[in-house]
Amino acid sequence: MQDLDEFTVTEAALAQMAKTPDPRLKEIMDAAVRHLHAFAREVRLTPAEWLTGIQFLTAVGQACTPFRQEFILLADVLGVSALVNAMHDKKARELGTQSSLLGPFYREGAPELPRGASIVAKPSVPEIVIYGRITNNQGAPIPNALVQVWQTSEHGLYDLQAENAAEVMDLRANFRADADGHYHFRTVRPLGYSIPMDGPVGEMVRQQNRHGFRPSHIHFLIGCEGYRELVTALYFADDEHIDSDTVFGVSGSLVVNAKEDPDSPIPGLKAVRYDFRLAHAEAGDTGRVGADPSKLMKAAE
């Protein structure tokens, strides 16, 4: 007869999962149970607190829609996404550009625009230009890489946060680098922004007295056959939250400034020059820590 206490219940749970055929699933769930149980024991979690946790996770799941991924947001603000990213990045780091979080606002199906086009439908401030080269880890140009970019507007909102999000595609586009690896596009300097504070994760961040802000940044997802997909972002140095990103995505090597630049491909606009280095792909590699919210919902159904 089982007669379990707070320690033997852990062994019993591990024993029940011991016949999991997939060794990696077994390894992950084994560790998940051990750490989850250790957490509950360490804080002496009470039934009422257990229930609060259930309610919180239920609310996070229910807040997910094809246009909002509250669980990615939760993983982001707890530093888990940045941690997974850092581990994944370790190998590629010396070879290629450092990666950063994809975050919950990536979206597939953005329009492919010609080099030099603006990704902003109605800019209300002077535009800047972002330009540079896509190279391999030796600095040799990679031709025709697909450069996907997305960002908030000068007011700090993504298109996915518009009320009619399903009909709006703005502040994002895909570009093809040319045969020499050159890319450039116009945009506005995005405004740093608060993560969505109207859901359960926002409520948690508020209860933690955190400011909830991310510094101004532009997301990049760069892919080319034979290379590891690069998920990263460029952060603007003059943002007041550059050292206290709520989701721990900033790295020194990704910080930039928009400035006068005689080499800019579009004279007269302030420019950011950034060259991205892609690492060679390994089997089964994916650098993507994040995904289109609508895809995740389909998987959840």
Next chain:
Amino acid sequence: MQDLDEFTVTEAALAQMAKTPDPRLKEIMDAAVRHLHAFAREVRLTPAEWLTGIQFLTAVGQACTPFRQEFILLADVLGVSALVNAMHDKKARELGTQSSLLGPFYREGAPELPRGASIVAKPSVPEIVIYGRITNNQGAPIPNALVQVWQTSEHGLYDLQAENAAEVMDLRANFRADADGHYHFRTVRPLGYSIPMDGPVGEMVRQQNRHGFRPSHIHFLIGCEGYRELVTALYFADDEHIDSDTVFGVSGSLVVNAKEDPDSPIPGLKAVRYDFRLAHAEAGDTGRVGADPSKLMKAAE
């Protein structure tokens, strides 16, 4: 400038949460982040696996309805609910009846029936009688305690699993013990059953090669002013899964048999006699590890 690696990101996350005003929330989230990060580092969680986890948790949240609580089910099959229960029970255990899991099928608003009534609308097998006394931890009767019971049918399903769950209330009722603490009611021996296997948690249990069964049992939630609410269940000894409960709820002291009993308050029916001992309440006490799914959904909205 932050430049975080897989270790310093943990410190950065803890530092951001350090100003949480509620000391208990701070303690819990601090431990949650440390254990979550330790888990991810131990298994070297990859971006693709991180995404699988996000998808899984999203699916669990989306599977929750006013009639189904998939997150409680997840906590149950991972042994977390039983662990929280065991910790909570420690103090009361020598004094009162051992507790067990409330599970995801509790429901408020069950009908109050007279002592001796049947909780089964249409029994297709001979009924049995459950009877006994509600006492304090000295064995002295507690008058008029509210005894809430619920269970699966002889076919292994709760009313909440019916297609028209919102309209059906069956296999559950509330009874008042009499002035001497006596209670009794009729029911059918419930069938042991599989946890719901049509959702993400069921899929996980299947991938772990677990049978997914709970042994036959009847749930009890017993409350009386001044006493700690008792959440427990009686398990039938002859069930083949009595030693391998998928949610780790069985304890030796809660195992019973239905048998011929000359003392049964309803002659001719096989009977289970069980006396429940309630512990005295302490301030802020709740023994309830679980809740009505519809209440949890309201909280999530």
